[in-house]
Amino acid sequence: MTFPVVGMVGGGQLARMTHEAGIPLGIRFKLLSDTPQDSAAQVVGDVVIGDYRDLDTLREFARGCDVITFDHEHVPTEHLRALEADGIPVRPGPDALVHAQDKGVMRARLDAIGVPCPRHRIVSDPADVVAFAAEGDGFPVVLKTVRGGYDGKGVWVVETAEEAADPFRAGVPVLAEEKVDYVRELAANVVRSPHGQAVAYPVVESQQVNGVCDTVIAPAPGLDEGLALQAEEMALRIAKELDVVGHLAVELFQTRDGRILVNELAMRPHNSGHWTQDGAITSQFANHVRAVLDLPLGDPRPRARWTVMVNVLGGDYPDMYSAYLHCMARDPQLKIHMYGKDVKPGRKVGHVNTYGDDVDDVLERARHAAGYLRGTITE
Amino acid sequence: MTFPVVGMVGGGQLARMTHEAGIPLGIRFKLLSDTPQDSAAQVVGDVVIGDYRDLDTLREFARGCDVITFDHEHVPTEHLRALEADGIPVRPGPDALVHAQDKGVMRARLDAIGVPCPRHRIVSDPADVVAFAAEGDGFPVVLKTVRGGYDGKGVWVVETAEEAADPFRAGVPVLAEEKVDYVRELAANVVRSPHGQAVAYPVVESQQVNGVCDTVIAPAPGLDEGLALQAEEMALRIAKELDVVGHLAVELFQTRDGRILVNELAMRPHNSGHWTQDGAITSQFANHVRAVLDLPLGDPRPRARWTVMVNVLGGDYPDMYSAYLHCMARDPQLKIHMYGKDVKPGRKVGHVNTYGDDVDDVLERARHAAGYLRGTITE
Incomplete structure (x- = not known):
């Protein structure tokens, strides 16, 4: 076979x-991993x-691969450009991936294409933060390092100028954002292939605990159809404008006044899409593989009325x-x-999926199992 | 983790x-394969x-495994007993597996527990075959080597005493069976764990072409509910009586006069259960792993009205x-x-699964895809 x-x-x-997901597709899978114990x-x-x-490690690894894709966003952009110069397709490519690597670049680009985001500005010291707060509704303000944060790391919610000093200690650029008054978080997941085919998964509700994704409900319960469509279209437009190839997760705030604002972007399979393994006709993982190979999506x-992860x-x-x-x-x-x-x-050591017709029952089953596995429920 | x-x-x-199927279960999987190119x-x-x-190879391989299971039935029974003597759980065990390895042993055992089979006898020469034919409805007679046959290999349908000479040339025991007047073939698939929990999949219709499984329709269309229940109960009883652990496929003939007779047994995941990957809540592969580890099934x-493989x-x-x-x-x-x-x-290089509400549509989609992949359909 050819x-x-x-x-x-990345070996996560x-x-x-x-x-x-690639095993049934018959593709050959080659992994670059930090250690043999990685997941x-x-x-x-x-x-x-x-x-x-x-x-050099990347180049040696890429030899014999038909395409390179990623478990995480941490590969330096210049390395990705070097692989492309070697003639290896990199998907998503460096020009797309930088928007998932650098929150400053991401915000500037989304502003340029008219995608609604929280009010934001790159700040260089606590005085800048105070000025930023004063121009809006005041404190609290959210501060984020533009690179390297995930799962709540690299993010601060500050109430005063004194608290605003911490994020600057590392000497990396910091992005200030308004603390959005949101009723819940949503995620719009889409997959796009090099020839421009794209599919959208139903918009989901994503519940965080201590900055870490805890529960995802698909589809988002009670979400207005117009807002759902708007979120899907926004994600598809971002994928197209940024020339994303593969899975794109657009994390969203649903505001109290009925708008949706983009929180973060991830250009790889994403925690908010794990429900698709058991709840969708094609999983995010299978579609990511199909996309990076430019196969039809x-x-x-x-497949079920409700799926909970x-x-x-x-x-x-x-x-x-x-x-x-x-x-x-x-x-x-x-x-x-x-x-x-x-x-x-x-x-994060695993996840559980449940599905069925009654959202409360489906939620209870998933929460019970996850709690029991963690040890917070003992009966 | 422990x-x-x-x-x-076996590396097929x-x-x-x-x-x-074992990846999401988090179990560790170790493979003994003939070559690195095996599937x-x-x-x-x-x-x-x-x-x-x-x-020695088997013993070395088994060291560090918590349980041994199989991709095929060809491991010599005495080797399995040696592994058991070493303290390694072998599932299914040699006493069960011999019924899937030796058709003579299988027929004798099913007779003993009262499971209906085609009329049969171990025969030692063509004259025996002629006598066997004369005692029933005459020729044709089906002759099978008691060991080593699969996918139509090791099976002959003979019309005359002259034709009956071939199967004896190899010098291995031969089983004669009546050529059953069947309307179709069915399969009853069950999974059983060491502590005796068992589950039954819906009975499926299995269509063969040139002795090789071609199409499986789940559930078997138009099958009388009583007959379906009888087939499931028969498969569960065989699993219990033979102390099968893991997946058991019971291949059945549905006769023109409305009976079901056991054709073959397989004690491993089976082609007639591939539909479960996309059509059942738990696949045969996941349940086989759960069973051999004595995990709850x-x-x-x-998950769908109809699934076709x-x-x-x-x-x-x-x-x-x-x-x-x-x-x-x-x-x-x-x-x-x-x-x-x-x-x-x-x-066999792959299979396709389709599912939906309309059996004709689901069949057409699966057949078109398989035919197109093979090259027998070109538009």
Whole structure:
């Protein structure tokens, strides 16, 4: 067979689940992973252990790959350009990916194409922050390092000029944003291929706990149809304007006054799309693979009325296996997805999906299983 | 984590798809494969290349596995007993597996527990075959080598004493069976765990072409509810009486006079269960893994009104990739499962699953895709 080789940079759970989705597609999957213990490295056949920050390692890895894609956004832009210069397709490409790497670049670009965002400005010291606050509704103000933040890291909500000093200590550029008065967070997930085909998944509600995604409900309950359509169209437009290839997650605020504003972008399979593994005709992982290979995309529509995803975080007990057995016995329809990671308190070690006709029941089943696995529910 | 290690003997597509199903379960999967090019060896991380007929190789492989299971039935029974003596759980165990390895043992055992089978007898020469024919409705008679046959190999339908000479040339025991007057073939698939929990999938219709499974329709269209229940109960009873652990496929004849007779047994995931990957809440592969680990089993119920599986056989063109692209574009809901095998005419290289509310439409979509991939349909 002459099926192509997809080179995945990064050995986390997104790579693991992308490999899983690639097996039925018959594609060959090659992984660049930091260590042999990484989540994906445990389950992939063709693994190179190496540092993605080293250009020679990347180049050597890319040889023999038909396309390079990513588990994370941390590969330096100049390395991606070097791979492209070598003739290796990089998807998403560096010109797209920079918008998921640098929040300053992302905000400037979304402003330029007229996509609504929270009020924002690059700030250089606490006095700038005070001025920014004064021009709006005052404090609190959200400060973010423009690069490197995720899951609540690199983000501060500050109430005073004194508190605003912290983010500047690292000496990296800082973005100030209004603290949006939102009723909930949503995510609009789309997938786009190089020849411009694109599909949109239903808009979901995403609930965060301590800055970390906790629960996703698909579709977002009670979301006005017009607003849902607006969110999908916005995500499709961002994908097109930024020339994204692969999965794009657009994290959104639904404001109290009925608008939607873009919070963050991620150009890879995303936690807000894990429900698609069991809840959609084609998962985000399968469609990401299809997109980066410029294959026709699969149907993104849901298979159930409601699907709920709840993340499983590490608790105090390192051994989840007996809890796992209990959860399977309690709910034979439960879909558990474990990442093969060592349990550390608060670490994402898996997720569960449930689906059905009654959203309250579906939510309860997923929350019970995730809580039991973590150890916060004991009966 | 202390998740267990499942050791899979055999590197074919069943092992490949079992690995795929094991990834979300978080179990560790170790493979014993003949060559690194085998279907499963391409996608599994922990692969040992070696000969399963060599006891030392098996013993070395089994060290560090929590349980051993199989992609095929060809491991010698005495080797399995040796592994058990070493303290390694072998699932299914040798006492169960022998019924899937030796058709003579299987028929004797099913007779003993009162499960209806075609009329049969072990025969030792053509004269025996003539006598067997004369005691029933005469020729044709079906002759099978008791070991080693699959996909129509090791099976002869003979019309005369002269034709009956062939099967004896190899010098292995031969089983004679009446040629059953059947209206169609069915399969009853069940999964059973060591502590005795068992689940039954809906009974399916299985259509063969030249002795090779071609199409599976789930559930079997128009099957009388009483007969379906009888088939499920029969499969559950066989699993219990034979102490099967893991997936058991019971291939059945539905006779013109409304009975069901057991044709073959397979104690592993089976071609007649591939539809469960996209059509059931829990796939046969996931439930096989759960069973061999004595984990609670998953819900076997269907997710769609109809699911159809059609095998993709190799055709005259070694490169299926462009046909594959065409099929994805034509039917965004199509589920393709490729095995990573080189295309050879007639070789099973993949299968497709389709599902929906209209059985004719679902059948047409699956047949078109499989035919297009093989090259027998060109538009």
